[in-house]
Amino acid sequence: MPTIATPMTGVMTREKPRLERPVKPVAAKNTLECLIVSSDRSRRESLSRAAAENGWSTVVCADSQTARRMANRIAVKLAIVDMEDPSLAESGGLRELSVELSCAGGPLLVLCGADGDVHQEIWARQLGTWFYLAGMADTEAMALLCSEARQVVEKTSSQQTLPLA
Numbered sequence: 001m002p003t004i005a006t007p008m009t010g011v012m013t014r015e016k017p018r019l020e021r022p023v024k025p026v027a028a029k030n031t032l033e034c035l036i037v038s039s040d041r042s043r044r045e046s047l048s049r050a051a052a053e054n055g056w057s058t059v060v061c062a063d064s065q066t067a068r069r070m071a072n073r074i075a076v077k078l079a080i081v082d083m084e085d086p087s088l089a090e091s092g093g094l095r096e097l098s099v100e101l102s103c104a105g106g107p108l109l110v111l112c113g114a115d116g117d118v119h120q121e122i123w124a125r126q127l128g129t130w131f132y133l134a135g136m137a138d139t140e141a142m143a144l145l146c147s148e149a150r151q152v153v154e155k156t157s158s159q160q161t162l163p164l165a
Contacts, residue, residue, distance in 0.1 A: 038082030050142035064093030076107040
């Protein structure tokens with residue numbers, strides 16, 4: 001921080017620089033972003049912990065609108081959408097978000113659906129999700145899933161950067 005001397009009194013002060021616009025944080029080159037969407041706080045925390053423990057930088061959202069804004073700002077490589085027990089109002093938003101993420105062609109999409117909801121599972125599989133979970137998995141299973149997702153993303157990324165023979 002710059003030190004500025006005041007000519008009148010000779011007193012040294014420190015001023016915070018003022019920016020006209022916020023600066024986007026620069027992510028490390030190897031940072032893999034995981035978008036987590038769940039209306040349930042304890043599930044958000046559990047999913048975030050499982051992802052972070054397996055090398056993911058997590059962006060956690062409580063609703064589909066916030067998740068959509070964040071997905072437009074960052075390069076999401078893994079998206080975990082909790083649709084197990086959303087409110088009726090949020091259910092449509094989560095479906096729309098899932099379709100948009102799937103059509104984006106970038107992130108691996110994991111949907112956590114309601115246990116026993118056959119229609120939701122068929123819809124999710126037709127959507128082309130990478131992984132569908134009927135019911136919420138325990139923390140250990142989610143950690144394994146996040147580890148596998150990281151390996152898939154890293155392998156896919158390394159294959160895309162290799163020169164053709």
